[in-house]
Amino acid sequence: MQLYSNKFSRGTRPRWLLEESGLACEIVNVDMAAREHKSEAYLKLHPHGVVPVLVDGDTRIFESAAITLYLADKVPGLAPEIGTRARGEYYQWAVWSMVTLEPGVTKVFYELRKPEAERDAAVIAEGTRMYHECLRVLTDAIEGREWLVGDTFSAADILVIAIVAWAGVMKLNEGFPVVEAYAARGKARPAFLRARS
Numbered sequence: 001m002q003l004y005s006n007k008f009s010r011g012t013r014p015r016w017l018l019e020e021s022g023l024a025c026e027i028v029n030v031d032m033a034a035r036e037h038k039s040e041a042y043l044k045l046h047p048h049g050v051v052p053v054l055v056d057g058d059t060r061i062f063e064s065a066a067i068t069l070y071l072a073d074k075v076p077g078l079a080p081e082i083g084t085r086a087r088g089e090y091y092q093w094a095v096w097s098m099v100t101l102e103p104g105v106t107k108v109f110y111e112l113r114k115p116e117a118e119r120d121a122a123v124i125a126e127g128t129r130m131y132h133e134c135l136r137v138l139t140d141a142i143e144g145r146e147w148l149v150g151d152t153f154s155a156a157d158i159l160v161i162a163i164v165a166w167a168g169v170m171k172l173n174e175g176f177p178v179v180e181a182y183a184a185r186g187k188a189r190p191a192f193l194r195a196r197s
């Protein structure tokens with residue numbers, strides 16, 4: 001397998017999974033500053049010209065969450081068994097991370113990337129409101145427990161914590177100590193750090 005990624009991208013999600021699992025996979029750095037992700041060769045791998053994408057034999061899988069979940073199923077211990085209630089909760093949090101949690105963070109991120117004079121405070125406020133609504137839900141879910149599903153760390157934690165960590169860089173987690181502690185547990189895992197190296 002080859003994971004086409006960049007260490008400053010959403011590719012760190014499947015990369016974290018790889019580091020947790022020990023699965024053999026070549027990491028191919030996509031030089032985004034050089035616009036490699038828009039090259040003709042790369043567009044053959046990922047039709048949207050974004051990272052990451054996984055090549056597994058003659059299969060290509062894009063979407064960071066899909067790749068992470070796909071890889072998790074290749075090893076024991078990082079995903080609950082198919083057909084169990086825990087598997088249902090696992091799907092819930094994985095889909096929630098992409099569809100409900102990430103959009104508010106993305107809204108703030110793209111606004112903050114603009115020169116200060118061009119930023120729209122209303123967009124930042126709306127993105128923050130959307131994200132904080134999710135952090136209230138996450139607080140209720142994680143309070144008194146270590147990980148989201150059962151007693152064990154899973155790929156759902158990777159997807160959620162990766163986004164919370166990203167939001168933390170923008171100081172969006174202040175006032176949510178339970179979530180901050182949960183993210184700190186994930187970020188303390190050696191595999192999290194290796195995924196960013």
Ligand SMILES: N[C@@H](CCC(=O)N[C@@H](CS)C(=O)NCC(=O)O)C(=O)O
Nearest residue numbers: 009010049050051052062063064065
């Ligand atoms: N939903 C996609 C988003 C992928 C994405 O937007 N990747 C960013 C880096 S984090 C990218 O490649 N951006 C370059 C561009 O939009 O040109 C995923 O999670 O894989």
